[in-house]
Amino acid sequence: MSEPSMSPTVLPGQERYVDTAHEEIAAIDSVDDSAPPTSMWRDAWQSLRKNPLFIVSAVLIVLILVVALFPDLFTHEDPKYCVLTNAQTGPGPGHWFGFDQQGCDVFARVIHGARASVTVGVVTTLIVMLLGGVIGAFAGFYGGWLDAVLARITDIFFAVPLVLGAIVLLNTFKTSETVWKVILALALFGWTQQARITRGAVLEARNSEFITASTALGASGRYNLLRHALPNALAPIIVNATVSLGTFIVAEATLSYLGIGLPPSIVSWGGDISSAQVLLRVRPQVLFFPAGALAVTVLSFILLGDAVREALDPTSRKR
Amino acid sequence: MGRYIGRRVLQAIPVLLGSTLLIYALVFALPGDPVTAMFGDRPVNPVVANQIRAEYNLDKPFIVQYLLFLKGVFTLNFGNTFSGQPVVNIIATAFPVTIRLAIMAFIIEAVFGILIGTISGLRRGSWFDSVSLVLSLALIAVPTFVFGFVLQFLLGVKLHWLPPTAGASPTFQSLLLPALVLASVSLAYVIRLTRTSVSSNLSADHVRTARAKGLTERRVIGVHVLRNSLIPVVTFLGGDLGALMGGAVVTERIFNVNGIGNALYQAILRGEGTTVVSIVTLLVLIFIISNLVVDLLYAVLDPRIRYV
Numbered sequence: 001m002s003e004p005s006m007s008p009t010v011l012p013g014q015e016r017y018v019d020t021a022h023e024e025i026a027a028i029d030s031v032d033d034s035a036p037p038t039s040m041w042r043d044a045w046q047s048l049r050k051n052p053l054f055i056v057s058a059v060l061i062v063l064i065l066v067v068a069l070f071p072d073l074f075t076h077e078d079p080k081y082c083v084l085t086n087a088q089t090g091p092g093p094g095h096w097f098g099f100d101q102q103g104c105d106v107f108a109r110v111i112h113g114a115r116a117s118v119t120v121g122v123v124t125t126l127i128v129m130l131l132g133g134v135i136g137a138f139a140g141f142y143g144g145w146l147d148a149v150l151a152r153i154t155d156i157f158f159a160v161p162l163v164l165g166a167i168v169l170l171n172t173f174k175t176s177e178t179v180w181k182v183i184l185a186l187a188l189f190g191w192t193q194q195a196r197i198t199r200g201a202v203l204e205a206r207n208s209e210f211i212t213a214s215t216a217l218g219a220s221g222r223y224n225l226l227r228h229a230l231p232n233a234l235a236p237i238i239v240n241a242t243v244s245l246g247t248f249i250v251a252e253a254t255l256s257y258l259g260i261g262l263p264p265s266i267v268s269w270g271g272d273i274s275s276a277q278v279l280l281r282v283r284p285q286v287l288f289f290p291a292g293a294l295a296v297t298v299l300s301f302i303l304l305g306d307a308v309r310e311a312l313d314p315t316s317r318k319r
Numbered sequence: 320m321g322r323y324i325g326r327r328v329l330q331a332i333p334v335l336l337g338s339t340l341l342i343y344a345l346v347f348a349l350p351g352d353p354v355t356a357m358f359g360d361r362p363v364n365p366v367v368a369n370q371i372r373a374e375y376n377l378d379k380p381f382i383v384q385y386l387l388f389l390k391g392v393f394t395l396n397f398g399n400t401f402s403g404q405p406v407v408n409i410i411a412t413a414f415p416v417t418i419r420l421a422i423m424a425f426i427i428e429a430v431f432g433i434l435i436g437t438i439s440g441l442r443r444g445s446w447f448d449s450v451s452l453v454l455s456l457a458l459i460a461v462p463t464f465v466f467g468f469v470l471q472f473l474l475g476v477k478l479h480w481l482p483p484t485a486g487a488s489p490t491f492q493s494l495l496l497p498a499l500v501l502a503s504v505s506l507a508y509v510i511r512l513t514r515t516s517v518s519s520n521l522s523a524d525h526v527r528t529a530r531a532k533g534l535t536e537r538r539v540i541g542v543h544v545l546r547n548s549l550i551p552v553v554t555f556l557g558g559d560l561g562a563l564m565g566g567a568v569v570t571e572r573i574f575n576v577n578g579i580g581n582a583l584y585q586a587i588l589r590g591e592g593t594t595v596v597s598i599v600t601l602l603v604l605i606f607i608i609s610n611l612v613v614d615l616l617y618a619v620l621d622p623r624i625r626y627v
Contacts, residue, residue: 156333157338159338161565161606163568168342171587254569273464281472294462
């Protein structure tokens with residue numbers, strides 16, 4: 001061996017393997033037991049930390065969350081205070097993005113619009129994770145007639161495309177002025193994918209040997225489901241949730257564009273894109289900024305989902 | 320095989336009934352009285368209102384209304400709009416346009432998606448792969464309607480390459496731009512799916528065996544890698560044909576295509592429950608049937624599925 005760097009560091013419990021007199025390793029079958037125990041999650045975190053895509057998307061998402069929570073940190077303009085004489089004025093000092101058709105400050109509206117998109121995306125995803133997770137977990141774990149019934153119910157909701165179903169539902173709540181109707185509509189037609197993925201993952205876990213062993217030791221079905229099957233099914237659930245968060249944000253913008261999503265009283269990117277459509281030929285920046293903000297947000301969540309998938313599924317890692 | 324087909328077809332029946340009931344309930348059982356709305360600001364004349372309710376079966380219990388509607392679907396009699404026009408006429412004029420649009424979009428996403436995805440998957444890490452990866456991410460992240468405005472503005476208004484709107488009797492050329500926009504998101508998914516599938520199949524055992532047997536590279540890629548890789552892509556594409564028709568609501572509005580999406584949107588704005596429920600039911604039917612066909616196709620492509 002020509003490598004001098006193999007100088008042994010004697011770890012506790014390894015003393016007998018190292019011949020300190022000759023500074024050579026006497027045995028190589030030792031395990032570095034001072035290293036922290038490696039779980040799948042720790043392993044995933046280690047690979048995530050080194051992934052530049054993860055770092056970029058995580059930083060962007062944190063920034064977007066801060067903007068959504070504290071918009072006043074970034075702008076003092078009131079997004080709803082619009083002066084018609086400013087209408088369609090180009091960018092200038094203090095108003096980096098210029099003004100829109102109504103004379104509202106575009107920068108302020110982009111900043112304040114983050115909250116609506118992020119709320120819809122995050123809350124819808126949480127509801128979908130819970131609803132789809134519970135239905136999928138029950139169907140996958142208990143099987144039999146329960147699985148058959150739940151699978152048909154999932155199929156029924158799956159058969160109605162997300163935006164189409166949301167349009168029909170929202171049409172009956174036209175006068176309601178809240179974000180909740182959009183969240184409800186998207187969650188009602190968006191949980192099926194999550195349910196199918198959870199079902200598959202729980203089913204796979206249930207048929208594994210450690211669950212059989214656990215049952216043999218006298219564990220109840222509920223204990224097995226909560227302590228063994230679900231934690232093992234968590235990885236695909238999280239990956240799907242991250243990716244679908246972006247989808248829900250796009251769907252919200254689409255509904256707002258169609259005029260049946262968020263009410264005009266709530267500042268949102270989708271609504272602003274829709275009203276900027278008429279200005280595309282004269283003032284493209286009025287369309288560009290909310291659309292860009294939306295695209296960056298969605299992209300961040302998709303990239304995060306990709307990075308998490310790669311970290312949790314070692315077989316998909318690039319060699 | 321016969322048993323599998325029989326089971327899949329039987330399973331589709333409750334789904335069909337359930338989803339049409341769901342849509343029907345969403346439109347008619349939720350609060351809001353369409354008949355009262357028809358009077359607008361004027362006081363409701365109870366005699367006229369009751370007459371209208373009887374005419375549209377709105378005076379009957381909900382489940383009877385639904386069953387009558389279902390009977391109408393199977394006899395192609397969807398009833399009339401509130402202005403007296405048969406819904407079938409609206410569907411008959413709008414539907415062929417959307418079918419043309421959806422088929423064009425489908426061809427675009429299938430041909431370009433599989434082609435670009437395969438090249439990317441075979442040359443992972445090359446500049447072609449990187450460019451296609453960035454482009455497909457951009458297509459997913461930018462909402463369809465923004466992509467639509469921009470293409471309409473650039474190609475249609477500025478450069479005059481293609482007509483910016485379709486209008487009453489759309490030609491092949493005028494539908495090209497809407498089809499491209501309609502296909503965009505799915506195109507990105509097909510590219511990503513094909514790429515992952517091809518690149519994971521490249522390292523599969525059977526491909527190594529094929530190479531070891533001394534087969535030409537053309538045969539290894541064309542038969543052993545591609546045929547296997549395309550199974551998940553075919554599943555996605557089949558399910559997407561139905562989704563494309565639903566997605567047409569946005570695209571048809573941008574490009575003023577007089578298709579089913581636009582008709583649906585107009586019906587929603589005017590509160591035409593009968594039209595809304597008929598069109599959505601039709602779209603859901605197409606979605607279920609195309610998924611069923613894919614499932615059966617899947618069983619032909621992949622023998623493992625049949626015996627599960």
